[in-house]
Amino acid sequence: MSATPEKLVEMRDVKLQFADKVILNGVNFSIQSQEILVIMGLSGGGKSTLLSILMGLLKPNAGSVLFKEEDLGKLSRPKLNEVRAHIGMVYQNAALISSMNARENISLPLKELSDKNDKEIDAIVDQKLELVGLKDARDKLPSELSGGMQKRVGLARALALEPELVLFDEPTAGLDPINGKLIDDLIVQLRDKQKVTAIVVTHEMDSAFAVATRMAFLHEGKIILEGTPEEFRHSDNPIVSKFLSSYSDHEHTKE
Numbered sequence: 299m300s301a302t303p304e305k306l307v308e309m310r311d312v313k314l315q316f317a318d319k320v321i322l323n324g325v326n327f328s329i330q331s332q333e334i335l336v337i338m339g340l341s342g343g344g345k346s347t348l349l350s351i352l353m354g355l356l357k358p359n360a361g362s363v364l365f366k367e368e369d370l371g372k373l374s375r376p377k378l379n380e381v382r383a384h385i386g387m388v389y390q391n392a393a394l395i396s397s398m399n400a401r402e403n404i405s406l407p408l409k410e411l412s413d414k415n416d417k418e419i420d421a422i423v424d425q426k427l428e429l430v431g432l433k434d435a436r437d438k439l440p441s442e443l444s445g446g447m448q449k450r451v452g453l454a455r456a457l458a459l460e461p462e463l464v465l466f467d468e469p470t471a472g473l474d475p476i477n478g479k480l481i482d483d484l485i486v487q488l489r490d491k492q493k494v495t496a497i498v499v500t501h502e503m504d505s506a507f508a509v510a511t512r513m514a515f516l517h518e519g520k521i522i523l524e525g526t527p528e529e530f531r532h533s534d535n536p537i538v539s540k541f542l543s544s545y546s547d548h549e550h551t552k553e
């Protein structure tokens with residue numbers, strides 16, 4: 299009703315600790331529809347934890363998470379599942395079920411959360427497999443797929459329910475440059491063609507700058523910088539600029 303763009307997701311002063319170890323110490327940010335927010339930060343800094351909280355899989359110790367203005371912490375279990383059906387998650391380690399082939403893994407959310415029949419489900423599975431370039435892997439078990447292929451099956455599964463928001467945890471890590479680019483292009487294409495909003499956690503700087511409309515840097519439990527890719531490139535924040543330059547040094551010394 300208002301002219302301001304809708305906030306799809308918002309974290310307000312989120313705190314999380316495991317035992318006495320503080321991981322998130324007051325995280326604030328929001329995302330509008332069709333943004334691609336890239337989250338960066340040091341390993342172990344809490345990025346995957348933050349995504350789990352957004353999915354409603356982990357409950358913060360304090361603060362709130364809002365999806366379309368609804369506070370996830372205040373929703374009943376069925377309501378929370380309804381919200382979750384609008385959020386797809388591509389896990390860092392693919393997280394496929396090892397006894398199920400690619401087709402069965404991808405059809406799982408459709409069987410659990412939609413009323414589609416087997417024929418419709420089959421068609422969606424094929425379409426998603428094609429989208430991630432894995433048509434031939436349909437009947438393969440995760441153990442018969444490479445790490446990168448497993449990741450793409452995980453992506454196909456995350457997209458099965460046509461989510462509005464997709465959370466990507468290191469989507470291109472471990473992929474060769476061609477398949478990495480395929481995933482980057484897919485993220486941008488999902489936004490342009492299907493109006494998907496995305497949060498991408500990544501260590502791959504080429505990928506980060508290829509997809510981001512906005513960036514955020516998580517450090518010692520807080521977002522210490524948030525801005526456009528251009529602002530990140532030129533940031534004089536010592537931690538951020540050191541992080542970015544060590545990645546570009548690494549790129550140069552890799553040859």
Ligand SMILES: Nc1ncnc2c1ncn2[C@@H]1O[C@H](COP(=O)(O)OP(=O)(O)OP(=O)(O)O)[C@@H](O)[C@H]1O
Binds near residue numbers: 316347348
């Ligand atoms: N279920 C858990 N129980 C206890 N500690 C946990 C749990 N999950 C994560 N942690 C700890 O929380 C911290 C943040 O972990 P997290 O996986 O969110 O980091 P990350 O930023 O995603 O790191 P990476 O870049 O290596 O993936 C780490 O110290 C980790 O050991």
Ligand SMILES: [Mg+2]
Binds near residue numbers: 347390467
């Ligand atoms: Mg992680």
